[in-house]
Amino acid sequence: MDFKNIIYEKKRRIAYVTINRPERLNAVDVATSQEIYDAFHDFKDDPEVWVAIITGAGEKSFSTGNDLVATAESNAGGSAGRPARPVPFGGITKGFQCWKPMIAAVNGFCVAGGMEIALACDIRIAVPHAEFGLPESRWAIIPGAGGTQRLPRVLSQSVAMELMFTGRRINAERAYQLGLVSHVVPPEELIARAEDIAGAICDNGPLAIRAIKEAVTRGLQMPLDQGLALEDMFSLRVWSSEDSREGPLAFAQKRKPEYKGR
Secondary structure, three states: OOOOOEEEEEEOOEEEEEEOOHHHOOOEOHHHHHHHHHHHHHHHHOOOOOEEEEEEOOOOEEEOOEOHHHHHHHHHOOOOOOOOOOOOOOOOOOOOOOOOOEEEEEOOEEEOHHHHHHHOOOEEEEOOOOEEEOOHHHHOOOOOOOHHHHHHHHOOHHHHHHHHHHOOOEEHHHHHHHOOOOEEOOHHHHHHHHHHHHHHHHOOOHHHHHHHHHHHHHHOOOOHHHHHHHHHHHHHHHHOOHHHHHHHHHHHOOOOOOOOOO
């Protein structure tokens, strides 16, 4: 694929997506959303890659969200209002269903739509100078790329409401305390830590990993009894796989399992 605004690579079982607009603090315009969308759909459909890592180019910013310069230029052309997008903002914030794990490696500012991209991922890790926030209410708009729905599912409703009502930012340490990120690491260790987590995931049965993600994601929208029934369904499905026989056999033979995703 010929990308101009992102870098997309695949190494072994891991796909890497880097928002590559450091001169705009990795702000996302319509073209960038399309490229992220295309890259993640390729990741989703490629059976050889099992985990994705998304980050931003440079040391200042993961993403500052919507490219307001591009929006202003569009408004000057007579199309004021919310910009029309052929794909969801950021490519993955809405309408993208993928049961493979996705990791956000937050290398700096992670605000507005940038934070919504990170919230669309399953795991978030950050550098100490990272900042997080959903400041849209300050500009008389709302976090409309999943922020109002995902943030209260990650944090307590009270904390999520305060962040969205005030538009204030929090630093990486506070984000860690709240459970928004699972690790805070030096900048030079960020990608290595993401790769370590991705590698640990790839050592496990891929069908089981995807079943866990789908069971958790769908189960959170259900009463407990329905969630438990959903878990039973996935458990039976995974037990019937070839990988589920390989795991116990490798344990008995004291060797590393060789999972094939079937």
